[in-house]
Amino acid sequence: MKEFYKIFTKLIIVLLVVFIADRLFGGLIQKIYFNQKEISQYFKITYSIEKMDAPIVIFGSSRAYHHYISNEFQKEFNMPSYNVGRGGNFMFYQExxxxxxxxxxxxxxxxxxxxxxxxxxxxxxxxxxxxxLxxxxKKHPEIRSIVNLKSPFEKYKSYSETYRFNSLLLPSISGWLDIHKRSQRDTLQGFLPLHGSLKMELKENKSTQPDILDTNKVNAFKTFITLxxxxxxxxxxxxSPSYSLNEETNTTVKFASDFTRNAGYYFQSYLEDTTFxxxxxxxxxxxxxxxxGAELYTKKVIQIIKSHRAAKQ
Amino acid sequence: MLFNSVHFFFFFLIVTSFYFISPHKYRWFILLLASCYFYMAFVPMYILILAFTIVVDYFAGIFLEKAGSKKKKFLILSLVVNIGILAVFKYYNFINENISLLLSNFGVNNPIPYLKILLPIGLSFHTFQAMSYTIEVYRGNQKAERNFGIYALYVMFYPQLVAGPIERPQNILHQFYEKKTLNYEDVAAGLKLMLWGFFQKLVIADRLSIYVDAAYNNPQNHSGITLLLASVFFAFQIYCDFAGYSNIALGVARVMGFRLMVNFKRPYFATSISEFWRRWHISLSSWFTDYLYIPLGGNRVSVPRWYFNLFFVFLVSGLWHGANWTFIIWGAINGLYLIFSIIFKKPIARISSILQLNKFPKLLTVIQIFITFFLAVFAWTFFRANSITDASLIIKKIFTFKGPLFAEDPFLIMYSIIGISILLIREFFLEFYPGISLLNNKNVVIRYATYTGIIMLILMIGVFDGGQFIYFQF
Known part of the structure; x- marks a missing residue:
């Protein structure tokens, strides 16, 4: 029993020290993270979640980020527009x-x-x-149920102040000190243009695997549209367009198209648009x-929205 | 169940608590039950294969002891069953694929069907551990275990069930009979080993794997510099992945009072390839030495036969790692390294003396460490590459040393370098100044600050979405 108390006491001391260190380090990283300069990639998430109030908002992954020129929407519709697109983040992030x-x-x-x-x-x-996310x-209870999809233990892990900023120390310092890649400096209201062009021939993008839908992703899309x-x-x-021959009839496209249209909204796929x-x-x-490509595509999208709105009026 | 999962954290707490609360006579049963649960958390059905080999080897051990002059038959039976299962699950499709390839050259279709089977997790590890039991009983170094449960636990002891260390019956079996008491020294030593193991896995191995996978899965689109960096990273990734697992295994066992074999001793501080193999995956190297190299004659044979023995053992070691030509070539390269190191021992010594390197022993050690490390990196290229074609392309590109460094996420490289630096600094002190240790420092403040620092680093820069331990697949 004496040994047990010795072990127990020492473990408690270690846990206490770790708890204090976690609060201190976590608090410090948090401070740096939320004080990044405007140009940094993580600032964009904070801005999108906490400050952005544009009447026109563009959601999506890197394809949204690089395809929809926010300024053009602003000019055409005479109201502020912001592109919240982020590379590598999909339906859960949008929700x-x-x-x-x-x-x-x-x-x-x-x-x-x-x-x-x-x-x-x-x-x-x-x-x-x-x-x-x-x-x-901690600050945004509305996103917790989505983050919890990551694992059943996420809510417990998130008690750690440091864990929530895992891998973010160096990017946050870089964003705070305003050291960024040149390309990120070109960001315009959330849109980032890509330069250079593709030299390859058109290829067929046929998957041999059956396209099985992930129920959580489908639900995220449904929630998005319903909200x-x-x-x-x-x-x-x-x-938006891809430089590959995709199947228009795949399960995602079909579901997205049906659900969006049933909700009374406009859906359009550019996968088979020969202009691109x-x-x-x-x-x-x-x-x-x-x-x-982004300029041409944005014009097409603006045209669609304009005619759609005109038809409604 | 992965060591780096929340499930394992609770599993470890519950099992360890039950272990110490229970009366001594039931403890082996608790460990056996826990080990079954641990194994079944991967693919439940595969426990039947494990159970089959346990039954065969248990009775083989008893009959071996009783059989007198006919004991060889029982040893052969046990080895055939163990190697047979390994052959079917691990090598059948590989052999069949090569037969198909060979026959296709003559325009013949291979009529032998492929098997749709998954490799049971850790099969090579527990098969080798089981084989070491029957061989030791055969040799008379170990008495046959009469308690079936204890024998089953010898094969299934959960800390080392799926990725070793590959134990010997003389080291572990008697420990299951010993009454272990909750002991502060063991708990502290065990938890420290686990902590360092988690650091190696989460902060170093899983971080490096992101860069390595990006480069190695697409070598056509990466430059020689990127592939060189990825290859160096892989050397540390595989080390930290496997040594991390071993440290956690040793730590888990130590908390309960069990002492498992040390599996790694700072391999990248080795000054020659033969020393590297005395420091890397020690439990496997010594297994091959005891049960294959020495029975083949070891070095007490003619020189050509000695070279053959070395080469053959490493070829088998390569095959043990996986049913792929990349592993076989990796084994062959290591075998050749050893042969060449023997052949060129005298010329190298002469060059050293001409260059007067012997007058600068520290410099000589540094040069030897670097050469050994880069020889290991070269061999690892085959181990990691997805195919021999990829490995050849990677090596070719590395030697051209052209093109830009892939640094899409510069922080990934920075975190990787931070992790490797901490590892190397710790190992440098352990190697050259063993008296200086932060984790075992006599000053309580330094010790506690080190524990906290490691935990904070894990939380700050550990990769929590990392995959499985690489060695599980073997």
Whole structure:
């Protein structure tokens, strides 16, 4: 019993010291994280969740980030626009962002860009990527249920102040000291242009695996659309162009198209648009348009929204 | 169940508590039950394969002891069953694939069907551990275990069940009979080992794997410099992944009072390849030495036969790691390294004396460490590459040393370098100044600050979405 008390006491001391260190280090990283300069990639998430109040908001992954020129929307519709797109973050991220935004204000128009396989079951990878939202876990209860999809223990792990900022120390210091990659400096209201063009020939992108949908991703999309509907927001769902021959009839595209249209919203896929498929000079890589492609594509999207709105009036 | 999972944390707490609360006579049963649960958390059905080999080897051990001059038959039976299971699950499809390839050259279709089977986790480890039991009983170094439960626990003891260390019956079996009491020294030593193991796995191995995977899974699109960095990173990744697992295993066992074999002794501070193999995966190296190299004659044979023995043992070691030509080539390279180090021992010594390096022993040691490290890195390239074609491309590109460094996420490289630096600093002191230790420092403030520092580093820069331990697949 004496040994047990000795072990127990020492363990408690270690845990206490770790607890204090966790509060101190976590608090310090938190301070640095939330005080990053405007140009940093993590500032964009904080800005999107906590401050951004543009009436036109563009959601999506890197394809949204590089394809939708926010300024053009602003000019055409005469109201501020912001692109909250973020590379490597998909439907769960969009749902979390929307929930945080709706807590503060209601945008007029939302453009959502999805991938042709947005809802496909890709294992853990899309769940792991939810860690990008961990810094907001404590302050934003509305996103907790989404982050909890990462693992059943996420709510317990998040008690640690440091864990929530895992791997963010160096990027936060860099963002705080304003040391950034040159490309990030080109960011315009959330949009980042890509330069350079693709040199390869068009290839077929046929998957041999059956496209099995991930129920959580499907639910995230449904929630996204339903929340917008409840708030009376105009929603446009797009699948922007890729430089590959995709199947328009895949499960994600079909589901997204049916659900969006049934909700009374506009859906359009550009996967088979020959303007893009016949012109590799509009692409930076197979999945991303370059600035020329983005300009052309943004014009097309603006035209669609304009005519759609005109038809409604 | 992965060591780096929350499930394991609770499992460890519950099992250890029950172990110490229970009366001594039931403890082996608790450990056996826990080990079954631990193994079944991967693929439950595969416990039947394990149970089958346990039954065969248990009776083989008893019959071996009783059989007198006919004992060889029982040893052969046990080895055939163990190697047979390994062959079916691990090598059948590989052999069949090569037969198909060979036959296709003559325009013949291979009629032998492929098996749709998954490799039972840690099969090579527990098979080798089971084989060491029957061989030791055969040799008369170990009495046959009469308690079936204790024998089953010898094969299944959960800390080392899926990735070793590959134990010997003389070291571990008697420990299951000993009455272990909750002991502060053991608990502290065990928890420290576990802490360092988690640091190696989460902060170093899993971080490095992100860069390594990006480069090695797409070598066509990466430059020689990127592939060189990825290869160096892989050397540390595989070390920290496996040594991390071993440290956690040793730590878990130590908390309960069990002492397992040390599996790694700072391998990247080795000054020659033969020394590297005395420091790397010691339980496997010594297994091959005891049960294959020495029975083949070791070095007490003609020189050509000695070279053959060395080469053959490493070829088998490569095959043990996986059913792929990349592993076999990795084994062959290591075998050749050893042969060449014997052949060129005298010329190298002569060059050292011409260059007067012997007058600067520290410099000589540094040079030897670097050469050994880069020889290991070269061999690891085959171990990690997805195919021989990829490995050849990677080596070719590395030697051209051209192109930009892939640094899409510069912080990834920075975190990797931080992790490797901490590892090397610790190992440097352990190697050259063993008296200086932060984790075992006599000053309580330094000791506690070190524990806290490691935990904070794990929380700050550990990768929590990392995959499985690499060696599980073997």
């Amino acid at each position: 979390a962002l929307l929930k945080s935004i709706l807590k503060r204000y209601t945008p007029d128009i939302i453009i959502l860009d999805i991938l042709p396989n947005e809802f496909s079951d890709k294992g853990n990878i899309d769940y792991d990527r939810l860690s990008v 961990l810094p907001y876990y 917008c509907k409840q708030k009376g927001i105009e929603v446009y769902v797009f699948i 498929l016949n012109n590799n000079s509009l692409f930076k890589d197979q999945l991303h348009l370059n600035i020329d």
